[in-house]
Amino acid sequence: MKVEILCAVMHQKDLSKYREMNMKTNAVFSNQAEVNSYDEEIIGGNIVKMITTPYRGVGRNRNLGILYSSGDILIFSDDDLVYSDGFEKGVLAAFGSLPDADMIIFNCTSDEERKVPAIDRISRAWIGNSMRYGTYRFAIKKESLQKCSLRFSELFGGGSRYCSGEDNLFVREVLGKGMKVYLHPFTIAHVSHGPSTWFEGFNEKYIFDNGALMQAAFPALRHIVVWYFAYKFAKRSRLGILRTTVLEYAGMKAFRRGQSYDEWRKERDKPHMHN
Numbered sequence: 001m002k003v004e005i006l007c008a009v010m011h012q013k014d015l016s017k018y019r020e021m022n023m024k025t026n027a028v029f030s031n032q033a034e035v036n037s038y039d040e041e042i043i044g045g046n047i048v049k050m051i052t053t054p055y056r057g058v059g060r061n062r063n064l065g066i067l068y069s070s071g072d073i074l075i076f077s078d079d080d081l082v083y084s085d086g087f088e089k090g091v092l093a094a095f096g097s098l099p100d101a102d103m104i105i106f107n108c109t110s111d112e113e114r115k116v117p118a119i120d121r122i123s124r125a126w127i128g129n130s131m132r133y134g135t136y137r138f139a140i141k142k143e144s145l146q147k148c149s150l151r152f153s154e155l156f157g158g159g160s161r162y163c164s165g166e167d168n169l170f171v172r173e174v175l176g177k178g179m180k181v182y183l184h185p186f187t188i189a190h191v192s193h194g195p196s197t198w199f200e201g202f203n204e205k206y207i208f209d210n211g212a213l214m215q216a217a218f219p220a221l222r223h224i225v226v227w228y229f230a231y232k233f234a235k236r237s238r239l240g241i242l243r244t245t246v247l248e249y250a251g252m253k254a255f256r257r258g259q260s261y262d263e264w265r266k267e268r269d270k271p272h273m274h275n
């Protein structure tokens with residue numbers, strides 16, 4: 001079994017991230033820049049590829065990484081991680097001890113100011129306990145991924161129509177296909193969340209986009225989850241619970257119509273003609 005890291009990056013000129021991130025295994029970088037190119041090197045006996053395209057959207061670039069992957073176990077990654085020494089052995093040992101696992105969500109450590117939720121014991125993952133973990137903690141058997149034709153949504157996530165949620169939708173799809181997913185306390189990496197390329201606070205767009213995500217992820221339960229998030233976000237923004245709820249529902253409706261926040265706002269702000 002061979003582990004391979006699939007890392008979404010932006011504006012890279014070379015493969016220096018490979019050593020900076022302490023990867024020490026096969027890796028594929030899907031690089032968003034302004035050109036189309038392919039680079040491949042052997043580093044420390046490992047095959048390291050970089051596919052550079054001008055296409056935007058983290059989901060699209062993660063899917064590109066899958067397309068060029070050759071490993072048995074694929075670990076999704078972002079460029080703000082440093083992998084633990086010996087992480088590959090730990091990942092293989094975890095899958096060895098859980099032979100029915102299709103996917104494992106691993107533990108990561110983080111900087112104090114932006115802590116990520118810890119995993120302290122092995123347990124089965126389900127919708128209720130797995131939606132809080134980012135993609136960079138996911139390791140999946142490539143065979144399982146191929147059997148179910150799994151891909152990341154290209155409508156959600158940084159650089160896409162709606163600003164986040166590709167990780168939530170991926171987990172939901174994996175579980176919906178009947179795959180066995182586990183949470184595991186083995187620490188694969190340390191993440192240093194720098195300034196986000198898409199998160200600008202709990203503003204109108206963020207709440208609107210969350211409504212779109214709720215429509216996509218929980219169509220049958222949307223009227224329940226919308227009130228949960230309206231209450232949650234109202235405490236973190238200045239918009240208040242009524243405005244937050246209106247925006248959540250607007251995002252739901254816009255998703256059904258294939259409309260982005262900017263398109264919705266343009267339509268909303270258009271002067272109406274009266275006879």
